[in-house]
Amino acid sequence: MEPRRKVLSIVGPSRSGSTILSAVLGEVPGFFGAGELRWLWGRDLAEQRVCGCQTTPAACPVWSRVVEQAMGVSPEEQSGPRLADALQPVVSAQREITRLSNRRRLLATPGADRRHSVALDVLTEATVSVVDALLQTTGAHTLIDESKRPQEAAVLAAAGRFDHYVVHLVRDPRAVVHSWRRSKPLPASTGSAAMPRRGLPKTLMRWLENCSGAEYLRPHIDPRRWLPVRYEDFAAHPRATVQSILDMLEEDCEAPFTSDDTVVLGPNHYLSGNPSRFRTGPVRIVADSEWQTSLPRRQRLLVDVATLPFLLRYGYPVAGAALRRAS
Ligand SMILES: [Zn+2]
16 A cells, blocks of 8 residues: 655744754655755756755756756756746746735644735745656655744645655744854864844744744644654653654654654755754754843843743743733
8 A cells, every 4th residue: 555645744933943953854764855946946956056965956866857847847957947936926937925914824724815826826836747747756755844934834735645744843932042043163074153133123023923923834734743842842852742743643663763863864854944853863952942041131031021922821930020021
């Protein structure tokens, strides 16, 4: 019997650990980590961004075949105008769906509201074609898309062509704010000097937008196929957390760890994601709680007030001062 074809969307704000979670899941036999499909059309293929295998997509043994199969552009033409022509309608459709009113409609009623049907049809067909080609090319039965935005998960949920699952990955917003404000050097093997930085207002806005979108989408996904995961729980118990994801996916296999917190990462084909996607070999997963001693008190209180409903919903502790201000 053919194995069921599954797609797992990782939804959640940036800097919540999606890259390492996706990398661990990508080590499960039969799984393929596709990176962030949301960037495929407008950036990764258009700009020929370097793949996790250190080549351009046009030279990558996986992506060059996927583009040929899904878009009908031969590897020799994937750096030229034929690929740009094939990408353009998908980029336009994605832009139209990203407009706030269209996005909210898609999240609240995935697959039911057809008022923006042309754009949704174009993006759905392009996404399904790429997923089909990735599964066929790699021989995997389960694909992981760590696009993080709820709208990409809504498109996959509405496509109805795969068994679709969601991991909703959240991290304490005070830790996310701290992660964006600090200048953290990266290992030389990642090819980048440091992680990019972002200010408090933009970080908060994006965090709230992502969490609101996820809550719009959640009621429309079968609860047996939606798993909330907190970064802090994943970092404290990596093997057990990944095992719970495999259980949700109805996979009868062990999480790919060599100990409770260590995993050996092999080469991957991520086109997007944080620069740590280039890391291979043994990786120990440890909690990063630097924010608790380094985030200035004033910023911490601002984050507490702005995110209070979500802090409570996701079970994060709230400072008493924030509660008094919000009441
Ligand atoms: Zn590659």
